[in-house]
Amino acid sequence: MKNQLSSLELCAGGGGQALGLEMAGFDHVALFENDPHACETLRLNRPEWTVHEHDLFQEFDFEQYRGVDLLAGGLPCPPFSVAGKQLGEKDERNLFTRGIEIAERVKPRAIMFENVRGMLDPSFKPYRDFIEIRLRRIGYKVFWKLLQSSDFGVPQLRPRVVMVALKREFADSFDWPAGTVAAPSVGEALFDLMSAGGWSGAAAWKDQANRIAPTIVGGSKKHGGPDLGPTRARKAWADLGVEGRTIANELPGPDHEGLPRLTVPMVARLQGFPDNWQFYGRKTAAYRQVGNAFPPPVAASVGKCIARALAAVMTREAAE
Numbered sequence: 576m577k578n579q580l581s582s583l584e585l586c587a588g589g590g591g592q593a594l595g596l597e598m599a600g601f602d603h604v605a606l607f608e609n610d611p612h613a614c615e616t617l618r619l620n621r622p623e624w625t626v627h628e629h630d631l632f633q634e635f636d637f638e639q640y641r642g643v644d645l646l647a648g649g650l651p652c653p654p655f656s657v658a659g660k661q662l663g664e665k666d667e668r669n670l671f672t673r674g675i676e677i678a679e680r681v682k683p684r685a686i687m688f689e690n691v692r693g694m695l696d697p698s699f700k701p702y703r704d705f706i707e708i709r710l711r712r713i714g715y716k717v718f719w720k721l722l723q724s725s726d727f728g729v730p731q732l733r734p735r736v737v738m739v740a741l742k743r744e745f746a747d748s749f750d751w752p753a754g755t756v757a758a759p760s761v762g763e764a765l766f767d768l769m770s771a772g773g774w775s776g777a778a779a780w781k782d783q784a785n786r787i788a789p790t791i792v793g794g795s796k797k798h799g800g801p802d803l804g805p806t807r808a809r810k811a812w813a814d815l816g817v818e819g820r821t822i823a824n825e826l827p828g829p830d831h832e833g834l835p836r837l838t839v840p841m842v843a844r845l846q847g848f849p850d851n852w853q854f855y856g857r858k859t860a861a862y863r864q865v866g867n868a869f870p871p872p873v874a875a876s877v878g879k880c881i882a883r884a885l886a887a888v889m890t891r892e893a894a895e
Contacts, residue, residue, distance in 0.1 A: 580882055583640045583681060585631060585648035585674055589616045589854055589864030591846065592649050592689065593624075595874025600882050604643055607631060613864050615855035631673050637680045644885060645878075646683040648674050649869045650690060671702075675709050678740075685881050686715065686740040689869050694736040695721060706738075716746035722873055726754030729847040729870045730764045731788040737877055741884060749884040752876035760785045761815050765841050772826035780835065783816040788845050793866020801862040803837070822862050839865060847872045 582601040587593050587608040597603070605625040608614050614628045629635060650670045671688065678686050693699070707717045717740045724733035741749055762784035770777035789811040792804045803812050803819030812819035816834055823836035837845075839854060839861045847870035854861035 580644045580885060582645040582647055583643045583683070585646070585677065586650050586670060587613065587617060587626075588649055589613050589868050590620060590852065591848065591868030591871050592647055592874040593617070593621075594848070594852065595869070595871035595876075596645070596647060596687075596878040598871065598875040599878025601645055601878060604640055607635075610864075612856035612860040616853070616864060619853055619855050631670055631677070637677050640681050643681060643683045645685045645687060645881060646674075646678050646681055647687045647878075648689075649867075650674050650688050671706065675706055678710070679713055682713070684742050684745060684885055686710070686738070687877060687881060688738045689874075690736045690738070692721060692734045692736055694738075695719065710740050714742050715740040716743055718749065718751070720751050722751075722754060722877070724847070724870045724873050725758040725787050726756065727752070727847075727870070727872045727876050728756035728758050729845070729872055730758045730761055731791060731845050731870070733790050733846075733870060735869065735873060737873075739877065739881060741881070745884045745888050748887040750880060752880050754876065756872070758787050761788050761817070761845065764844055765837075768826060768838070768841050768844070769835060772831075773829040774827040774831045774835070775829060776831065776835075777827075780816050786815060788812075788815065791842060791845060791866050793863045793868075801859045822858055824858060842866065846870050 580601045581604050582596050583604055584593050584606040587606040588610070593603060593606055603624050605627060606617055607627045607629050608617065609628065609630045611628060614626050617624055617626045674688055703719070710717050717738065720737050722735055722737055724731055724735060739749065762781035765784070766777060766781045769780055789808050792808065801822040803809060803817070809819035813834065818834035818836045821836055822842070823838050826838065827835040839858060840850065842862065843852065843854065843865045844850065846865055846868050848865070854864050
């Protein structure tokens with residue numbers, strides 16, 4: 576059964592935001608992603624989705640999707656990340672401006688773009704103003720919000736900035752999600768997986784892993800492999816009883832000694848993915864998709880707020 580609302584997704588990655596928006600009641604008319612492994616992940620899990628393996632810097636006939644309800648995107652975050660050089664709009668990887676250009680061509684009822692916390696830094700205020708001016712010119716009201724993923728049941732310290740823009744007739748009906756779902760600890764979230772291989776130390780490990788996880792980082796094509804981040808992050812993982820230098824291929828067995836490593840499915844669960852969501856590719860490619868994802872529960876919560884705002888006005892208009 577199809578939903579009543581439609582969405583078009585840019586930089587879909589391994590499907591975190593797309594899955595969340597599906598949960599919120601949106602049907603995807605198309606998804607764009609330039610990574611071949613991520614495209615195969617999307618096709619593997621949702622064969623009915625139209626997936627374009629496409630570099631957004633290349634031309635495309637986006638006008639064919641004009642009038643879609645929502646334009647969404649997990650636009651690349653390195654230009655605004657505190658872990659990078661923070662070149663912002665000057666970074667060659669910045670797709671935020673391109674996303675606005677596509678919005679000008681598609682003219683959706685609503686827009687939802689997510690990025691890292693650094694996007695709200697004072698140094699990027701002129702760029703945010705530039706974005707808002709362009710969107711106001713074509714009839715949108717723009718909202719920015721820093722959301723903590725752990726407020727939506729995701730067992731991870733993962734702050735994300737979300738920009739929502741709605742056509743003015745829908746804007747007054749929009750409210751941000753409250754974010755009142757308590758997140759489990761790493762131990763609570765992963766105990767069944769840690770113990771599934773017969774590891775006798777799983778119960779004691781669960782007691783040690785009694786907090787939410789630090790931010791999971793996925794790396795990029797140029798930098799970063801299947802590990803849980805730089806030295807500082809690995810120390811935080813070690814405090815939780817996790818070896819962060821590499822990602823494991825298998826669960827800890829009965830005779831495992833020392834700190835256990837996480838598997839890709841474990842990391843995916845810490846990102847809020849359901850266990851039946853499969854990632855295409857070998858360990859590095861799969862982990863990169865997981866680590867760079869927008870947690871589905873957060874995307875779903877924001878998507879539901881957008882859907883309610885659209886529905887409130889559309890219902891009222893239909894009754895008049």
